[in-house]
Amino acid sequence: MADYEVHEHDVLVVGAGGAGLRAAIEASASGVSVGLVCKSLLGKAHTVMAEGGIAAALANVDAEDGWQTHFRDTMNGGKMLNNWRMAQLHAQEAPDRVRELEQWGAVFDRTREGKILQRAFGGHTWKRLCHVGDRTGLEMIRTLQDRGVHQGIDVYMECAVTRLLKDGQRIAGAFGYFREDGRYVVFKAKAVVLATGGVGRMFPVTSNSWEYTADGHALALRAGADLIDMEFVQFHPTGMVWPPGVRGLLVTEGVRGEGGILRNSAGERFMFKYLPEATRKDYAETEDEAKRWVDAAIAGQKTDARRPPELSTRDNVARSIYLEVKAGRGTPHGGVFLDISYQDAERVKRKLPSMYHQFKELADVDITRQPMEVGPTMHYIMGGVRVDADTGESRVPGLFGAGEVTGGMHGANRLGGNSLSDLIVFGRRAGLGAANYVKALNARPQCSDDEIKAAVEEMEAPFKRTDGKNPYELQRKLHEIMSTYVGIFREEKDLKTGIARLEELTDEVRHAAITGSKTYNPGWHMCHDLTNMMLAAQAIAQSALSRKESRGAHSRLDYPDTDPHLGKVNTSIYLEGGEVKLKQTPLPEMPEELKQLFVKKEATRNA
Amino acid sequence: MPEAIMKVFRGISREAGEFKTYKVPVEEGMVVLDAIHYIQGFLDPELSVRWNCKAAKCGSCSAEVNGYPSLMCKTRMDRFPEGQEITVEPLKTFPLVKDLVTDVSWNYEVNKKIPPFTPKPDADWTFMQEDIERVQEFRKCIECFLCQDVCHVLRDHDRKDVFAGPRFFVRMAGLEMHPLDALNRAEFLKDHAGLGFCNITKCCTEVCPEEIHITDNAIIPLKERVVDEFYDPVLMFFKKIFGKS
Numbered sequence: 001m002a003d004y005e006v007h008e009h010d011v012l013v014v015g016a017g018g019a020g021l022r023a024a025i026e027a028s029a030s031g032v033s034v035g036l037v038c039k040s041l042l043g044k045a046h047t048v049m050a051e052g053g054i055a056a057a058l059a060n061v062d063a064e065d066g067w068q069t070h071f072r073d074t075m076n077g078g079k080m081l082n083n084w085r086m087a088q089l090h091a092q093e094a095p096d097r098v099r100e101l102e103q104w105g106a107v108f109d110r111t112r113e114g115k116i117l118q119r120a121f122g123g124h125t126w127k128r129l130c131h132v133g134d135r136t137g138l139e140m141i142r143t144l145q146d147r148g149v150h151q152g153i154d155v156y157m158e159c160a161v162t163r164l165l166k167d168g169q170r171i172a173g174a175f176g177y178f179r180e181d182g183r184y185v186v187f188k189a190k191a192v193v194l195a196t197g198g199v200g201r202m203f204p205v206t207s208n209s210w211e212y213t214a215d216g217h218a219l220a221l222r223a224g225a226d227l228i229d230m231e232f233v234q235f236h237p238t239g240m241v242w243p244p245g246v247r248g249l250l251v252t253e254g255v256r257g258e259g260g261i262l263r264n265s266a267g268e269r270f271m272f273k274y275l276p277e278a279t280r281k282d283y284a285e286t287e288d289e290a291k292r293w294v295d296a297a298i299a300g301q302k303t304d305a306r307r308p309p310e311l312s313t314r315d316n317v318a319r320s321i322y323l324e325v326k327a328g329r330g331t332p333h334g335g336v337f338l339d340i341s342y343q344d345a346e347r348v349k350r351k352l353p354s355m356y357h358q359f360k361e362l363a364d365v366d367i368t369r370q371p372m373e374v375g376p377t378m379h380y381i382m383g384g385v386r387v388d389a390d391t392g393e394s395r396v397p398g399l400f401g402a403g404e405v406t407g408g409m410h411g412a413n414r415l416g417g418n419s420l421s422d423l424i425v426f427g428r429r430a431g432l433g434a435a436n437y438v439k440a441l442n443a444r445p446q447c448s449d450d451e452i453k454a455a456v457e458e459m460e461a462p463f464k465r466t467d468g469k470n471p472y473e474l475q476r477k478l479h480e481i482m483s484t485y486v487g488i489f490r491e492e493k494d495l496k497t498g499i500a501r502l503e504e505l506t507d508e509v510r511h512a513a514i515t516g517s518k519t520y521n522p523g524w525h526m527c528h529d530l531t532n533m534m535l536a537a538q539a540i541a542q543s544a545l546s547r548k549e550s551r552g553a554h555s556r557l558d559y560p561d562t563d564p565h566l567g568k569v570n571t572s573i574y575l576e577g578g579e580v581k582l583k584q585t586p587l588p589e590m591p592e593e594l595k596q597l598f599v600k601k602e603a604t605r606n607a
Numbered sequence: 608m609p610e611a612i613m614k615v616f617r618g619i620s621r622e623a624g625e626f627k628t629y630k631v632p633v634e635e636g637m638v639v640l641d642a643i644h645y646i647q648g649f650l651d652p653e654l655s656v657r658w659n660c661k662a663a664k665c666g667s668c669s670a671e672v673n674g675y676p677s678l679m680c681k682t683r684m685d686r687f688p689e690g691q692e693i694t695v696e697p698l699k700t701f702p703l704v705k706d707l708v709t710d711v712s713w714n715y716e717v718n719k720k721i722p723p724f725t726p727k728p729d730a731d732w733t734f735m736q737e738d739i740e741r742v743q744e745f746r747k748c749i750e751c752f753l754c755q756d757v758c759h760v761l762r763d764h765d766r767k768d769v770f771a772g773p774r775f776f777v778r779m780a781g782l783e784m785h786p787l788d789a790l791n792r793a794e795f796l797k798d799h800a801g802l803g804f805c806n807i808t809k810c811c812t813e814v815c816p817e818e819i820h821i822t823d824n825a826i827i828p829l830k831e832r833v834v835d836e837f838y839d840p841v842l843m844f845f846k847k848i849f850g851k852s
Contacts (some may be wrong), residue, residue, distance in 0.1 A: 040657075040659055040665075040667065040710065041657070041667065043664045043665075043750055044659045044660075044666070044667050044750075045659075046659075046660075048660065048664055048665045048749075049659075049660045049662065049664050049665065101734070102732060103726060103732070104724065105723075105724035105782075105785070106742055107739050107742050107746055109743075110734065110735055110736040110739065113733070113810075114733040114734050114735045114736075115733065130745070132743065133743075135664070135747065137664075139663065139746060139747075139750065140834075142746065146718070146723060146724070147723075149718060150719070150723045156716075157712070157715075164684060180704055180708075180710075181704075194796050209658075209665070210658065210659065210660040211659065211660070242636065243634065243636020243637065244634050244635070244636065244637070245633050245634065245636060245637050245638055245640075245641040245661075246636070246638075246662070247663050249661065250662070278715075354662075354663075354664065357663070358662060358663070361663070361681055361683075362638070362662075362681070362683075363636060364636075369660065462608065470652060471652065472647065472648040472649070472652055476648075498654070511717065514653070514654065516650060516653040519619055519655075519704070519705050520655035520704055520705040520706070520708050521653050521655070522647060522652065522653070522654070522655060522656070523647075523652030524654055526652070537789050548662065
């Protein structure tokens, strides 16, 4: 068997974005030894791309805000399918986590009183997103990174975990390889925290980076955990559509938060006609009212005007744009127009600096003079590993999770800004949960040689196949299947075709092959990443087929209505004998005092 | 569709490696990283390159394009005249791993040594936007290490043993100028970070993709602090007479 090196820790955190870093910091602060594994260099994880802000009811700008309203917005945005306890903890703890970031050195934009400034975002009743221009994720990851490196956490950069190791039912460690030279590594760990992010690279048009290959979703499934809500895939309404090389690249919701207007090729401000009945009264009725809201927001004044229709939730705006383009009212490059050029140019550059540069340099568009062209892009998966809200522990003893890899927090649709807050609220809780688990453990679980041997063989196999397939070609096939059959709008016959084609492709992926050495060989890495994406793709397609209703980000053409019965169940995916299995499990029921929050409607209007 | 001729460095050592030529179809608005991805996806799946965001936000895809330190995701193909060969090679200042990937771990070791943010114990966390404009400029840094690559103290003289490099002067300037930070890093800057080696040639500022005014806004003010602290003639006179204060 090939050689491998061994490292020993109490807690191994897999993934070094916001959730992983925050988990590592917390576990380390609790006095246990922590290893932190990241697939990229430290500080490059997907969190760095987050733009618009972090949602926390600090009430610095709108004094009426509080955790109850944030909780209610989150649940309404998730179409009540969220794990209520996660949504509650999130809303209650986000303000402290944001203040903590500031005390660790983050420098947020300020209000005139010198407090953390907050901006409006889709689905949030009040101005709630703490931000640094449009580079909030960079600020967060750098702050956590600098905090972490001074705390004695061992960081293993450019290292990918391919298998979790178990001792009986318990987690005993993890197996992986270093990208740099392909050497294998075994981490002996009493607990593992998965913080691997999402699954976007299975879609051709996505805002996600190469790292998002469903690693944590697949690791958890193979280790015996279950995934919930995998049918809920968020398409962000505004990705770049041109030029081809940047198709899918994110255009922050902050553009709309600062007053950006969506129009079709006929010049119509189409979002007015797509507001759902249930929330229509929360939004402006006329262009004039929307303008008064924006003017007041810029001036930092109160107003009785309601927020613009562009600030509807992401699922709704993405569908609306899709339908406008499909109806022939799209732009030359197949998107719609997003316009902020009517505002003062200097203000736009100050509030949205990276959008200004992104469009200027990559698309030859000056957003202070011209509208942007935007369209939906796969952005986020609400579904993921089912974990306990308070501790982050999955049903596998010793396996924890935090951030995008977990499910439950966001229900059927995530609100913008709720992801960064999710990372630090539940990153901290999972780090603490893992540390407490480790402290209560009597003996160190043992990694078995057989498991390690199997893990090595799995990684060696692509070099041994002589008649194999090119992994990049296989990824292109996966893209084609997912975008054709498992996109924004779904229906039974498409999903069935998609599932059948995914099964064929899974066979092909088993024959993926690569030549050359193990030294920084991306094709070899892709061979394994594909196996993870295939599992998660099946989970998404089968969950989508099973949910015979439309709810949040899951839109079925053959079941356009919401089914109250299905609002009480989660779709659970698990492995049995290597096969993907599905069952519906009851949604945890909210306690009475929280239910009351949905009965009483606040009289105050949104400012 | 027009074709570009890409000459890409391949190999695991600078001596034994060589440039390999690929023909890549060029689309409108294409960047160099797109061309590299095309090569990976269709011509050579072993080609090694770092990248993440493809939006100039993560600073992973640094390389030297036609000899100029650049982010490949920001370098438009139409910047080069049609028919001109485009060479892409790894950063020169750091040890080669393979092809376009270099070992930048030294930077992370430097960062660990920097005295961290240390707020004043009585801080009330109220401060004004105008007090943090400068700090926010420094915090835009995406750690692409292009400034480190171009700096002659590191590139030509390889003084990684004594010199932290522009990236970390930017970081320390951000800490020093934070309105609530209580530490003084002047001695660290002078004795451990080698600030004196910088002779303000401004090469770092020129290559910064975030347009941070590294030399003018970070390095020169830090140099002034060190001078004030250690070389102020009036202070030195008093120190000589009254001993260290």
